[in-house]
Amino acid sequence: MSEMDLQKLFKPKSMAIVGISKKNPLSPGRIVLLKNEFEMNVKVYGIYPTGGEIEGIKLYERLDKLPEIPDLLVIAVNANDTIGYIQDCADLGIPSSVIIGGGFAEVGGEGLERQKKLEKIAFDNDIAVLGPNCLGVYAPPLVDTIFLPTERLTKPPKGSVALISQSGGVLVDQFFNKFYERNIGVSTAVSIGNRAVVDESMLLEYFSKVDKDTTNIAFYLEGFKEGKAKKFAQLVKESEDTVIVFYGGKTKEGKVATKSHTASLAGNYEIIYNALRQNFVIQPHSERELLTCLKVYDVLSKRRNPFGKSVVTFGNVVIVSGSGGHGVIASDMLKKYGLNAVQLTDEEKEHLKSLTSLTAREIASFNNPIDLTGSVLDTDIENVVRYLSDIERIECIILLILPYPPNISFQVGRRIANVVLSKRKPVVCFIPYIPKYSLIIESLELANIPVFHSIKETVQAVSALKQRTRIRNVKQGNIYWE
Amino acid sequence: MSEMDLQKLFKPKSMAIVGISKKNPLSPGRIVLLKNEFEMNVKVYGIYPTGGEIEGIKLYERLDKLPEIPDLLVIAVNANDTIGYIQDCADLGIPSSVIIGGGFAEVGGEGLERQKKLEKIAFDNDIAVLGPNCLGVYAPPLVDTIFLPTERLTKPPKGSVALISQSGGVLVDQFFNKFYERNIGVSTAVSIGNRAVVDESMLLEYFSKVDKDTTNIAFYLEGFKEGKAKKFAQLVKESEDTVIVFYGGKTKEGKVATKSHTASLAGNYEIIYNALRQNFVIQPHSERELLTCLKVYDVLSKRRNPFGKSVVTFGNVVIVSGSGGHGVIASDMLKKYGLNAVQLTDEEKEHLKSLTSLTAREIASFNNPIDLTGSVLDTDIENVVRYLSDIERIECIILLILPYPPNISFQVGRRIANVVLSKRKPVVCFIPYIPKYSLIIESLELANIPVFHSIKETVQAVSALKQRTRIRNVKQGNIYWE
Numbered sequence: 017m018s019e020m021d022l023q024k025l026f027k028p029k030s031m032a033i034v035g036i037s038k039k040n041p042l043s044p045g046r047i048v049l050l051k052n053e054f055e056m057n058v059k060v061y062g063i064y065p066t067g068g069e070i071e072g073i074k075l076y077e078r079l080d081k082l083p084e085i086p087d088l089l090v091i092a093v094n095a096n097d098t099i100g101y102i103q104d105c106a107d108l109g110i111p112s113s114v115i116i117g118g119g120f121a122e123v124g125g126e127g128l129e130r131q132k133k134l135e136k137i138a139f140d141n142d143i144a145v146l147g148p149n150c151l152g153v154y155a156p157p158l159v160d161t162i163f164l165p166t167e168r169l170t171k172p173p174k175g176s177v178a179l180i181s182q183s184g185g186v187l188v189d190q191f192f193n194k195f196y197e198r199n200i201g202v203s204t205a206v207s208i209g210n211r212a213v214v215d216e217s218m219l220l221e222y223f224s225k226v227d228k229d230t231t232n233i234a235f236y237l238e239g240f241k242e243g244k245a246k247k248f249a250q251l252v253k254e255s256e257d258t259v260i261v262f263y264g265g266k267t268k269e270g271k272v273a274t275k276s277h278t279a280s281l282a283g284n285y286e287i288i289y290n291a292l293r294q295n296f297v298i299q300p301h302s303e304r305e306l307l308t309c310l311k312v313y314d315v316l317s318k319r320r321n322p323f324g325k326s327v328v329t330f331g332n333v334v335i336v337s338g339s340g341g342h343g344v345i346a347s348d349m350l351k352k353y354g355l356n357a358v359q360l361t362d363e364e365k366e367h368l369k370s371l372t373s374l375t376a377r378e379i380a381s382f383n384n385p386i387d388l389t390g391s392v393l394d395t396d397i398e399n400v401v402r403y404l405s406d407i408e409r410i411e412c413i414i415l416l417i418l419p420y421p422p423n424i425s426f427q428v429g430r431r432i433a434n435v436v437l438s439k440r441k442p443v444v445c446f447i448p449y450i451p452k453y454s455l456i457i458e459s460l461e462l463a464n465i466p467v468f469h470s471i472k473e474t475v476q477a478v479s480a481l482k483q484r485t486r487i488r489n490v491k492q493g494n495i496y497w498e
Numbered sequence: 499m500s501e502m503d504l505q506k507l508f509k510p511k512s513m514a515i516v517g518i519s520k521k522n523p524l525s526p527g528r529i530v531l532l533k534n535e536f537e538m539n540v541k542v543y544g545i546y547p548t549g550g551e552i553e554g555i556k557l558y559e560r561l562d563k564l565p566e567i568p569d570l571l572v573i574a575v576n577a578n579d580t581i582g583y584i585q586d587c588a589d590l591g592i593p594s595s596v597i598i599g600g601g602f603a604e605v606g607g608e609g610l611e612r613q614k615k616l617e618k619i620a621f622d623n624d625i626a627v628l629g630p631n632c633l634g635v636y637a638p639p640l641v642d643t644i645f646l647p648t649e650r651l652t653k654p655p656k657g658s659v660a661l662i663s664q665s666g667g668v669l670v671d672q673f674f675n676k677f678y679e680r681n682i683g684v685s686t687a688v689s690i691g692n693r694a695v696v697d698e699s700m701l702l703e704y705f706s707k708v709d710k711d712t713t714n715i716a717f718y719l720e721g722f723k724e725g726k727a728k729k730f731a732q733l734v735k736e737s738e739d740t741v742i743v744f745y746g747g748k749t750k751e752g753k754v755a756t757k758s759h760t761a762s763l764a765g766n767y768e769i770i771y772n773a774l775r776q777n778f779v780i781q782p783h784s785e786r787e788l789l790t791c792l793k794v795y796d797v798l799s800k801r802r803n804p805f806g807k808s809v810v811t812f813g814n815v816v817i818v819s820g821s822g823g824h825g826v827i828a829s830d831m832l833k834k835y836g837l838n839a840v841q842l843t844d845e846e847k848e849h850l851k852s853l854t855s856l857t858a859r860e861i862a863s864f865n866n867p868i869d870l871t872g873s874v875l876d877t878d879i880e881n882v883v884r885y886l887s888d889i890e891r892i893e894c895i896i897l898l899i900l901p902y903p904p905n906i907s908f909q910v911g912r913r914i915a916n917v918v919l920s921k922r923k924p925v926v927c928f929i930p931y932i933p934k935y936s937l938i939i940e941s942l943e944l945a946n947i948p949v950f951h952s953i954k955e956t957v958q959a960v961s962a963l964k965q966r967t968r969i970r971n972v973k974q975g976n977i978y979w980e
Contacts, residue, residue: 042904118861118871149861151872164872164902170932184872185821187664189900190953193930238826264823269839276820276863302954303827339667340759341746344720345785348752357751379600379631381758388613389600389632390666417670419648422524448675450652471672472784 020144022214022222025112026155026204028087030059032079034101035092035116038070044116044163045092051166058159061086074184079104088112089154090161095119098148099133106141114161115147121210122149122277131212138213150209151184154202162207164188175201175316177310178215178223178230181240182208183264183277191236199461200314203229215241224255225461231317232258234310238274245288245432249295253491258313258484260298262306263288291365296487298480308473309480311466312444316484321464323442326488329411329481331355334404335385336391337416338424342446343385346414346471353479357384358410371399388423395426398435405439412442412478416471419453429459435464442481446474448490502626504696504704507594508686510569512541513563516583517574517598526598526645527574531555534649540641543568561586570594571699572634572643577601580630581615584635588623595620595627596643603692604631606757613694620695633666636684644689646670649817655969657683658799659792660705662698663718664690665759673718676789681943682796685711687732699730706737706769709918713799716792720756728747731777735973740795740824740966742780743772744788778969780962790955792964793948794926798966803946805924808959808970811893811963813837816886817867819898820906824865824928827953828896836962839866840892853881872903877908880917885922894924894960898953912940918947926961928956 031052035045052060053073061082064075076082079089079101091101091109098115104394108283120131131148138145148153152161156174160166169188172195174317179195181187184207195202204227206219216235223230233255240248262474265274266285289299300306315321332353337343350357362367365382372380376391388396397417404410429447436443447457447471461468470473513534517527534542535555543564546557558564561571561583571592573583580597587595602613613630620627628634634643638656644666650671654677661677663669666689675686686709688701698717705712708825715737722730734741747756771781782788797803815837819825832839842850847864854862858873870878879899886892899910911929918925929939931951942949950956 047904123861135898163904165904168902170906170933181823183821183823183826185900186817186823186827188902189821190827190931193932236823238823242560264826264830267830267833269832270826272839272865273822273826273829273867276865277826277869303952304954337667339665339671340755341663341665341668341718341720342671344665344746344755344759345672347755348746348749350751351749357754379605383754383758385755387759388713418667420650420670422529422645422650424646448671450675470785472786 019142020218021111022144023226024087024220025114025146025214026227027145028058028112028159030061030084030086031088031090031159032061032063032082032086033092034061034063036064036070036075038064043091043092045058046070047165048090048092048161049165051160055166056160057157058479074077079108079110085109088159090114090116092116092163095127095130095148099130102134102137102143102206105143106137110143112144113146114150114152115145116150116152116161116163118149120148120212131210135212135453145213146206147209147488148401149322151187151207154205155192161439162188170196172200172202174203176203176229176231176314177201178203178227178233179205180208180219180234181206181236182211184209186236190303198307198450200307200309200311203227211241215244217251220248220251220255220259221335222270224251224257230257232260232310232313234260236262236264236308238263238277240288245291249292252292252295252297258298258487259296260300260306260309261292262300262303270334274438296491298483298487304473305476308468308476309483312477312480313484315464315466320462322437322440324440327442327481328485329442329478330485331478331482332358332409332411333414333478334360334410335414335416336383336388336397336400336404338388338390338418338421339416340387340389342416342418343483346416346475347385349472349475354482355475355478360384365408368390368400368403371403372396390485391423392421393423394425394431397428398431400441401432401443402435405435405441410441412444412481414474414478415443416446416474417456419447426455429456433460433463433465437463444468444474444477446458446471501624502700503593504626504700505708506569507626507628507696508635508709510540510641512543512566512568513570513572513641513693514543514545514564514568515572516545516575518546518557519554520546520550525574527572528552529645529647530572530574531642533642537648538642539639554918561590561592564657567591570596570641572596572598572788574598574645577609577612577630581612581619584616584619584625584627587625588619593625595625596632597629598632598634598643598645600631602630602694604746613692617694623965625695627695628688629691629914630694633669633689634689644670652678654678654682656685658685658713658796659683659686660685660709660712660715662690662701662716664693664720666691666701666716670716672785680789680793682789682793685709693723695717697726699723699726699733702730702733702737702741706733706739708723712739714740714742714792714795715787718744718746720746720759722770727773731774733798734774734777734779740969741778742788742791743774743783744782746787778973780965780969787805787958788957790958794959794962795966797946797948800946804919804922806922807846809924810964810967811960812893812967813964814840814893815896815960816842816892817896817898818870818882819867819881820870820872820900820903822863822869822871822896824898824900824953825869827955828868828898831954831957835957836964837957837960842866849918850882850885854878875905876907876913879910880913883914883925883927884917884921887915887917887923892923894926894963896956896960897925897957898928899938901929901938908937911938915942915945917949919945926950926956926959928953
């Protein structure tokens, strides 16, 4: 059993950086030095062979000249010199390190040998090494080893999701950027690169058992570390957090690509998928589905979420729409996502009709999907959602809001939010993403009612709730069900 | 053979509106009156039983009191009164009409009878009636019968796509809004509602044979009009335009929904799909795929598009990425979209390496996908795209641009555009949609190089090119191929 302390990696009190260029302001080491000194809360030390300073920050000649042993060493030098610095960590007792540079297993040949050396030193000395060939750690407000200038990135808000990616590019682009767009909160983000030492299982264990800020753990993986898939599955079983894995390299073409990217042996995707499914891992089929799941789970992690922590949804839904076509398109997706359209009784339809304004009721349809048409008023949506919330066999309402009709006001979001907060029936909303309607979107988001900007994501959101229900149920010893 | 003149519907010189409310400023008739008077170029006449005026616009007491016979009558009264106005069209010789209101076939019973009456008058008198139960026509700069206030909509730019939708909501939301986001141009948009008279086949014929502004014709359909699927297929065969159909009501759940929406009998989706595929209709599986196809085809319709009108792509691609993970994710999608990763020879890889900057080349991978890594420079992308453009067996380059690395400049888009414009090899780009990078996005878009904001859409774009190639080939009498 390893005695590596991952807390030193993610919550360091102090860090040192080697590989700072005095000439090139865009060199990775220099960017990391400056962004941590100026933007983050960790104590930062720069190392430069001849000392001196950069932008007012004093540089130390060697690691052994620092006033303290840092918790973390960021290494931004070439592959050959990297080994020497890892040896320094061992000699000086530096407990963790991020290795940014490539030139290891991913290039084959010599690189493989180099990586083996690195692994030996790290494991022999319990140094929690992240990388090589990675962006490292983004753990706000403390530390950020991502060598891309902050102003070039869009950063996600603080939240419940620990993000672990085998690709730095996927982390900052497909995750950071899209989390920001969707207002999904991140606790810590980790780019694992070649994961020579710290791997997905160690991270799963840390975020499950140690890190209190995390309740959802999301992975982008191009395959499991050799011999570690079983361990990973076991850890998922024990975890109280929700674990989500999205795979790169599922197809023959993708596998070829992963080889030169992270030297991963992706293995047989279908076998892994099925094994992990039994072991309660949520495995979205697309990136968008991944993001939708995380949006929903992040909302559920909030203390003030309107549905409570224990939302149970087996997928029985009613669709309420302001457009017949939207209702049709949403209905077309139900089966694919394992959802079921609840049949409304004639009595319920009559009730719904009586709750709707005179103009709308004549042309509206009260089957499921309910189509309130372009003659809809705010109060129609409010009354319909309130009535449906009281019907027990409806587990979730898919609400497709089109703010184009002239009678829909800017209060519509607040009105719906009030109903949802009082009824506590899961409601997921579609509202087109148009800046002028952000007041409506924000009314709902502030009440932690998840809003999506495509019909597909809105339907996927209910599927995400259903999948989470299944996993919770099975973990609690209830019978396995689809 | 009908003698209906659809040009009167889409390019009217004058229009009249019945169903204007003096009390309710949000009534459909009044909104249509004002938006055409104040925003469009058509001559507008309002009808009100007691005459008078609204916001300075003179109202006429009856249709027969107008100073001229209008080309178009917009009817925004209840279902019962509608029939009388259609009879007026017949009596006065008004050649076209848009019926906004519902209460016809879609409500069953009496409504069915009403619709039959309407059809008889229209067909007997060759009145081109659009609807009922529709938003009607948006044909800039002349006419706009959409009763939703203009400031509530986002309008697409002018372009090559005729849009025909069986759902008004889908038209203004899923199409207008997303066309605007993606900069896809529209020639005319039509909401057909119950299509009692003017149906999808008549519109296909008009936009193929008469309307010179249209080169792409896109449909959202919940089924073909009874007995009209064959006619539609025949018209597609004869058309020189590209025809794209997206279906609502493909599944059992969706079919239930279409019944109350447009009273369509969706029929067996699989049979229709296969029949039309043979007949050269492009049939995307999702809305996003539909939008991607239209984006590509709209670009190809531009005189100054860099690929020419006759771009031929059988799906042989190279992926160039700034992130290994993005390359893996894109590669995973190739097979699904019928694309093939071109194998690069060792010599080509050596050449590519020699064209890349010293820092990047050591860690970059020159297999397909090419991963230029976070150490990439503008010139690396430029040189790699230029070199690949000269390799004949590469038909299209999928370029995944991540602007986060510090050495990527704001010139990168312009640099790539210059290469593409000189080489004329199809290139489709992914750039994350982040406002601060819009300068890069616009550099490419201004050169008519299509830019997408998800990996999936970028891959779909090449598939759209391939599908168009197949159809062009078969229409030109070449052998059928997959």
